[in-house]
Amino acid sequence: MRKVYLDNAAGTPLLSEVRDAMMPYLGEIFGNPSSLHDWGDGAREAMDTAREQVAGLIGGAADEIIFTSCGTESNNLAVKGLAMAQQNKGKHVVVSAIEHFSVLHAARTLEKLGFEVTEVPVDRYGAVDPDAVRRSIRKDTALVSIMHANGEIGTIEPIKQIAAVTREMKVPFHTDAVATAGTIPVDVKALGVDALSLAGSQFYGPKGSGALWVRKGVRLIPLLDGGIQEGGRRSGTENVPAIVGLGKAAEIAAAQMSARVGRLSPLGDRLLKELPGKIDHVVVTGHPQDRLPGHASFCVEFIEGESLLMLLNSKGIAVSSGSACTSRALKASHVLLAIGLSHEIAQGSVLMTMGLDSTPEDIDYVLETMPPVVDRLRQMSPLYAKFTKSGKGGNQDAHL
Amino acid sequence: MRKVYLDNAAGTPLLSEVRDAMMPYLGEIFGNPSSLHDWGDGAREAMDTAREQVAGLIGGAADEIIFTSCGTESNNLAVKGLAMAQQNKGKHVVVSAIEHFSVLHAARTLEKLGFEVTEVPVDRYGAVDPDAVRRSIRKDTALVSIMHANGEIGTIEPIKQIAAVTREMKVPFHTDAVATAGTIPVDVKALGVDALSLAGSQFYGPKGSGALWVRKGVRLIPLLDGGIQEGGRRSGTENVPAIVGLGKAAEIAAAQMSARVGRLSPLGDRLLKELPGKIDHVVVTGHPQDRLPGHASFCVEFIEGESLLMLLNSKGIAVSSGSACTSRALKASHVLLAIGLSHEIAQGSVLMTMGLDSTPEDIDYVLETMPPVVDRLRQMSPLYAKFTKSGKGGNQDAHL
Numbered sequence: 001m002r003k004v005y006l007d008n009a010a011g012t013p014l015l016s017e018v019r020d021a022m023m024p025y026l027g028e029i030f031g032n033p034s035s036l037h038d039w040g041d042g043a044r045e046a047m048d049t050a051r052e053q054v055a056g057l058i059g060g061a062a063d064e065i066i067f068t069s070c071g072t073e074s075n076n077l078a079v080k081g082l083a084m085a086q087q088n089k090g091k092h093v094v095v096s097a098i099e100h101f102s103v104l105h106a107a108r109t110l111e112k113l114g115f116e117v118t119e120v121p122v123d124r125y126g127a128v129d130p131d132a133v134r135r136s137i138r139k140d141t142a143l144v145s146i147m148h149a150n151g152e153i154g155t156i157e158p159i160k161q162i163a164a165v166t167r168e169m170k171v172p173f174h175t176d177a178v179a180t181a182g183t184i185p186v187d188v189k190a191l192g193v194d195a196l197s198l199a200g201s202q203f204y205g206p207k208g209s210g211a212l213w214v215r216k217g218v219r220l221i222p223l224l225d226g227g228i229q230e231g232g233r234r235s236g237t238e239n240v241p242a243i244v245g246l247g248k249a250a251e252i253a254a255a256q257m258s259a260r261v262g263r264l265s266p267l268g269d270r271l272l273k274e275l276p277g278k279i280d281h282v283v284v285t286g287h288p289q290d291r292l293p294g295h296a297s298f299c300v301e302f303i304e305g306e307s308l309l310m311l312l313n314s315k316g317i318a319v320s321s322g323s324a325c326t327s328r329a330l331k332a333s334h335v336l337l338a339i340g341l342s343h344e345i346a347q348g349s350v351l352m353t354m355g356l357d358s359t360p361e362d363i364d365y366v367l368e369t370m371p372p373v374v375d376r377l378r379q380m381s382p383l384y385a386k387f388t389k390s391g392k393g394g395n396q397d398a399h400l
Numbered sequence: 401m402r403k404v405y406l407d408n409a410a411g412t413p414l415l416s417e418v419r420d421a422m423m424p425y426l427g428e429i430f431g432n433p434s435s436l437h438d439w440g441d442g443a444r445e446a447m448d449t450a451r452e453q454v455a456g457l458i459g460g461a462a463d464e465i466i467f468t469s470c471g472t473e474s475n476n477l478a479v480k481g482l483a484m485a486q487q488n489k490g491k492h493v494v495v496s497a498i499e500h501f502s503v504l505h506a507a508r509t510l511e512k513l514g515f516e517v518t519e520v521p522v523d524r525y526g527a528v529d530p531d532a533v534r535r536s537i538r539k540d541t542a543l544v545s546i547m548h549a550n551g552e553i554g555t556i557e558p559i560k561q562i563a564a565v566t567r568e569m570k571v572p573f574h575t576d577a578v579a580t581a582g583t584i585p586v587d588v589k590a591l592g593v594d595a596l597s598l599a600g601s602q603f604y605g606p607k608g609s610g611a612l613w614v615r616k617g618v619r620l621i622p623l624l625d626g627g628i629q630e631g632g633r634r635s636g637t638e639n640v641p642a643i644v645g646l647g648k649a650a651e652i653a654a655a656q657m658s659a660r661v662g663r664l665s666p667l668g669d670r671l672l673k674e675l676p677g678k679i680d681h682v683v684v685t686g687h688p689q690d691r692l693p694g695h696a697s698f699c700v701e702f703i704e705g706e707s708l709l710m711l712l713n714s715k716g717i718a719v720s721s722g723s724a725c726t727s728r729a730l731k732a733s734h735v736l737l738a739i740g741l742s743h744e745i746a747q748g749s750v751l752m753t754m755g756l757d758s759t760p761e762d763i764d765y766v767l768e769t770m771p772p773v774v775d776r777l778r779q780m781s782p783l784y785a786k787f788t789k790s791g792k793g794g795n796q797d798a799h800l
Contacts, residue, residue, distance in 0.1 A: 007432070007437065007439065010431070010432035010434070010435050011435075012430070013430040019426050019427070026606070030411060030412070030414055031407075031411065035410050035718070036710065036713075037407065037712075037713040037719070037720075038718065069469030070639070071636070072625075072636035072637070073469070073636055076624050076626070101625070101627055102625060102626035102635060106626075108625065206426070206639075206641070207640055207641065208639025223623065223624075224472055224473055224623075225472075225476055225501070226475070226476070226501045226502035226505055235501070235505075236469065236472035236473055237470050237471070237472070237599070237601055237607060239469065239470070239606075239607045239608030239639075241606070242639070242642075309436055309437060310436065310437075313436075318431075320437075321436075
């Protein structure tokens, strides 16, 4: 059976070049980078190189990079650390309604510490309106955190325009770029942000690797207290192999970016264009143009996304019904509800994210496998039976 | 030149069996353990195995293990998470004066959130008196955190006796077992603690791996908010290769523990016994009996530990002058000051920690290399010149 992995948003495979770069640090170069002897030197030099590579990917300076253990840690450090550092100014935080839970739930924790949180709504494509951000900022706003792109619906946010607002209003601005860094061009100077999160497992780097870029001069309270690693901003013995892998993955991503986008975009576009022609009642989610390359997200009415996922899995196809971080919660996605979908439609959420291994033949296989699988599920659906009996079957508004 | 690595406290090399166990998860099994499809299954099953292995090492249950990114994260999660969860009871925390900075500085952060912190002193061997812990506990004490052993001076604390006190007084008790888990027998039931931190890089497992064991029923506020990984207690995409490596290292450590202790103990004992006979004015630090196997710590008067470290490095020997986490801070160790040493003596701190690769010949080499190196440093020391001129040179109280 053909094996088709279309769940790169949940994690990309590790590039063999990245693994090769990591191997010495899983072997003879095992020293602690903080050690003052020769055994520490090799580890420390490797970290310096990785810091340059990660900074290079996003147009920052090496000493502005804080290595973390994942995107979730980067986001927690940014949201809690920047807000806490600004609390003399005020205890108000602005986020969008479709942030990843590592931002939203970090904001919830701030609420327990006396902060107020404003959630800026999004339009039906999931886009944040920079003017809505402007209206939500108050005198006591300590932080704005809006994601660069949403991994679930693929929408890329107008970060540059939002940054113009936050700069004018002198509020620190963090963006969660976990879905974009290493995938599409990200330049902290061009974007104009003050802090940016990224994760290696999103661009063919290792799990357990992440970084937070923080503009020089912006204060941050650490999340992990302890020694003096990462300039005291993130203590803990450094995960040298993961950091080396993150650096290598960043270097390769920067070099191959336009080629990758050129390969991925047509694959995603084709799925989004052709699927609604093969299956009735498909609602494409996310922005029609401003979206991640190789990213197809939609809701199939009258089925449950998890059931579709299972059936496709039995046909060798890996997809997701939303964020992997919450896939076992089996609740309607807050992102889909925020773009105005009903609980019923949101239930049928499917997310297909292509990667470097994806081929046009994979897409052929998905396009031919999907319709009978959806049919089979709908035949078992009481809702669909009710719907077709009601005679509304002809009103196939999502059928192009 | 002979190469002798005596800085295992800063990090142990990765066992080749551990690396082999990790390799598939740096290759074909790259899925996200939270994914519901086949690609997630292999990763999830591997995590289940690792959870059993880590629980097995410390006599806990698998579902009581929370995987983290390092010992520092485990300690921060324990200290902040347990204290915050208990704050309805009160805002007072008890630690010892010689905790690792990941505990001490986490406690400092709690102070900023309105907690009070009592530091229990230690005796000249670095031992905590369980009665002193009893006297420090108040009605509003939310947490006691005392380390199982101190990595800098090797002293093993009377955790069982302290746990008897905390149990009687109904206060949650966390122990930082980063220096002991995987090195000497650790059993959470026998110790009677409520939470315990460990780190893979201390027992031939990978960097970037750690765990916090929390007794079932003990509440904990997460440090990293986000998805539902680790039962919502530690969000973030799981670092599967590191977790697999941690599990394998735990399994091997449990099987080989008594053999390892039997090999390491005589090496450390020999250094501690013979060095003061070869070098004048050496002050052995830590407990004479209750100490980590293969652990030799002492202060060499009239020299600086960092200078000795550098000179030994040039002879192929890796040692440390204290905790790697603070080695670049070049300040007198809080641990050495807490056991009553003067700043002057604490400056000459040297830490030699043996590992599985250490041999009796390594110890021979160290014992023959040290005296001329110390002599050379002392010849450059104005303090030593003053001391010998004063005629006190004959009073070699540390010379056995």
